[in-house]
Amino acid sequence: xxxxxxxxxxxxxxxxxxxxxxxxxxxxxxxxxxxxxxxxxxxxxxxxxxxxxxxxxxxxxxxxxxxxxxx
Numbered sequence: 001x002x003x004x005x006x007x008x009x010x011x012x013x014x015x016x017x018x019x020x021x022x023x024x025x026x027x028x029x030x031x032x033x034x035x036x037x038x039x040x041x042x043x044x045x046x047x048x049x050x051x052x053x054x055x056x057x058x059x060x061x062x063x064x065x066x067x068x069x070x071x
Contacts, residue, residue: 012056019049 006014023045026038 009056009059012052012059016049016052016056019045019052023049 023042026042026045029038
């Protein structure tokens, strides 16, 4: 299934998983930048994650992923 064909809730879940993974990578280090760069980037990613979580919480039942596959 193409990303644009997925229900909004599933797209948000996918985006949140990507952000979680990026945060884990940054926390595990080492990175090429200064540690201070990672702190601000982690803060930005955490803010984006929270915004996605709030959006997902506000979705109605019509935005939920279906249990059936139309492959």
